[in-house]
Amino acid sequence: MGAQPAAATVGPPSRGGDAGRPPRPSALSDGHGARRGRRRRTAARLRACGPYAARRPARSRRSPGAARRPCAALTAPPARAPQLPRRRPPARPASGAAAAMAEGEPWAPAPGARVCGAHAGRPLELFCEDCGRCVCALCPALGPHRGHSARLLPHAVHHKQELMALCLKDLEERKEQEAGNRRSVEQAANDLKARAIMSKRQLSDKVTELQLLLREEESLAKNFIDEKTQQALEAHDQQLESCQEKLAALETFSHRIRQIQQHSDPVQLLEKYTEIEKEMQEPRRLLEQWHPIPLSFEHILNHYKHFVTVLQSILQKPLEARLKEDVFSSLNATAKKEPGTVLKTMSPVDRLLFLKHARSPTWEYDSLHPRLKLSDDRLVVSCNWRRMFYPCGPQRFDKLWQVLSRDAFLSGSHYWEVDLLHAGAGWWIGAAYPSIGRKGDSETCRLGWNRASWCLKKFDFEYWAFHKGERIPILIEDDPDRIGMFLDYEAGILSFYNVTDGMAHLHTFRCKFTEPVYPALRLWEGSIGICKLT
Ligand SMILES: [Zn+2]
Numbered sequence: 149m150g151a152q153p154a155a156a157t158v159g160p161p162s163r164g165g166d167a168g169r170p171p172r173p174s175a176l177s178d179g180h181g182a183r184r185g186r187r188r189r190t191a192a193r194l195r196a197c198g199p200y201a202a203r204r205p206a207r208s209r210r211s212p213g214a215a216r217r218p219c220a221a222l223t224a225p226p227a228r229a230p231q232l233p234r235r236r237p238p239a240r241p242a243s244g245a246a247a248a249m250a251e252g253e254p255w256a257p258a259p260g261a262r263v264c265g266a267h268a269g270r271p272l273e274l275f276c277e278d279c280g281r282c283v284c285a286l287c288p289a290l291g292p293h294r295g296h297s298a299r300l301l302p303h304a305v306h307h308k309q310e311l312m313a314l315c316l317k318d319l320e321e322r323k324e325q326e327a328g329n330r331r332s333v334e335q336a337a338n339d340l341k342a343r344a345i346m347s348k349r350q351l352s353d354k355v356t357e358l359q360l361l362l363r364e365e366e367s368l369a370k371n372f373i374d375e376k377t378q379q380a381l382e383a384h385d386q387q388l389e390s391c392q393e394k395l396a397a398l399e400t401f402s403h404r405i406r407q408i409q410q411h412s413d414p415v416q417l418l419e420k421y422t423e424i425e426k427e428m429q430e431p432r433r434l435l436e437q438w439h440p441i442p443l444s445f446e447h448i449l450n451h452y453k454h455f456v457t458v459l460q461s462i463l464q465k466p467l468e469a470r471l472k473e474d475v476f477s478s479l480n481a482t483a484k485k486e487p488g489t490v491l492k493t494m495s496p497v498d499r500l501l502f503l504k505h506a507r508s509p510t511w512e513y514d515s516l517h518p519r520l521k522l523s524d525d526r527l528v529v530s531c532n533w534r535r536m537f538y539p540c541g542p543q544r545f546d547k548l549w550q551v552l553s554r555d556a557f558l559s560g561s562h563y564w565e566v567d568l569l570h571a572g573a574g575w576w577i578g579a580a581y582p583s584i585g586r587k588g589d590s591e592t593c594r595l596g597w598n599r600a601s602w603c604l605k606k607f608d609f610e611y612w613a614f615h616k617g618e619r620i621p622i623l624i625e626d627d628p629d630r631i632g633m634f635l636d637y638e639a640g641i642l643s644f645y646n647v648t649d650g651m652a653h654l655h656t657f658r659c660k661f662t663e664p665v666y667p668a669l670r671l672w673e674g675s676i677g678i679c680k681l682t
Pocket residue numbers: 264265266267270283284285286287291
């Protein structure tokens with residue numbers, strides 16, 4: 149298919165096979181089929197007449213007789229065919245395939261379209277496979293198609309039909325595959341929506357819990373105030389009682405003095421006075437001033453004021469920044485700060501912790517360098533001994549043997565592993581922003597040489613962590629067969645682990661991610677595969 153040389157091709161390549169196809173008798177039995185058959189014949193005739201004839205399809209279709217003349221005149225350039233058949237021979241011997249094709253046709257074919265342009269009057273009986281055109285029996289022997297491989301028209305038709313059936317079958321398979329892809333993407337989208345709804349519901353639950361806690365705290369604090377108030381009031385009541393008693397005693401004493409004071413008998417007045425003289429001096433000594441201690445709740449108010457301030461200062465920070473401080477809560481609930489040190493000291497790291505975030509990213513064709521090729525499942529990238537033909541596009545790396553993944557990480561935690569068993573002496577694995585340069589081999593394109601990429605590089609038994617062109621040597625005793633990469637987007641962490649060596653920590657890049665992060669690699673030789681973890 150599509151092997152026709154451009155110079156000899158008359159019709160569009162995809163329709164080349166159709167041009168030589170004879171109308172099926174069954175298709176001609178009804179009017180519609182006949183019309184279709186005629187259209188097909190017309191198309192065949194147009195193609196046989198050369199590219200010029202295609203400009204006037206309406207005319208040739210409406211009147212086959214009118215189409216005959218210009219068509220015949222244009223069928224063959226003068227240089228190739230000096231003899232121009234003006235008219236079809238009245239009694240053309242119907243022979244071979246042509247006879248079989250003409251059988252049962254109610255409509256006489258236009259002679260100009262069915263005869264060889266190079267050999268006057270010879271019917272088109274063969275199909276030249278090399279040129280993709282219908283020719284006469286003489287053409288492969290004597291004419292311009294000498295030495296070309298030719299088949300009888302029905303055979304050629306059968307062959308092309310078989311090819312088309314194969315193609316259709318293949319298209320069916322691809323359609324099914326694509327439908328499968330669509331289902332997966334739809335499933336992912338639905339899952340995402342469901343997860344978002346569930347997360348919001350869980351968030352509401354958490355906030356409700358918080359509200360309940362606050363309400364409980366409010367009633368606890370109020371009870372505390374009530375209790376203290378009650379205690380103080382009881383004390384005040386006792387004091388009041390005692391005051392009352394004292395007031396009554398004072399009143400009684402005043403009354404006694406007043407009575408003595410107004411006594412008419414001087415002797416009795418003086419005698420009574422002497423009696424209570426001692427008592428009269430007493431009250432001044434006994435007099436005691438009460439200063440009730442004021443009970444204040446200021447400290448409680450201060451406590452809650454502080455509480456509110458702390459909460460405000462927490463909430464003032466953007467949510468993203470707060471999530472960043474919580475780094476690694478997804479991996480280890482107790483690890484709050486300094487994820488880098490956590491990662492380095494947490495040894496051995498349990499791979500199971502990471503596998504909760506396991507991904508199996510696949511590679512993107514559109515970014516793949518032509519010297520790299522992908523496995524059918526898009527997991528393995530390997531170097532190829534010759535350039536592959538890929539359509540050039542803005543995403544494609546055209547100089548560096550690099551590739552990015554198809555899926556990007558926009559948020560959350562992700563873990564993936566690469567198999568380095570067949571990776572050869574030099575490789576680069578890591579991640580990149582989509583903004584990494586694709587054309588040429590400048591620093592903006594090289595993995596690890598710019599702000600848009602991070603990688604672990606191996607070359608000649610030496611290992612380096614690379615970002616912005618800065619490299620940090622990494623000590624690895626034995627060549628790792630498998631390296632795990634952990635990305636926490638909000639935390640701004642990209643860590644590398646030697647899976648083969650019990651998840652030994654190799655390096656952690658820390659930065660604030662501002663674009664989607666794509667797993668990326670660059671190859672020197674051999675192949676690298678993403679391990680299927682999901
Ligand atoms: Zn011929």
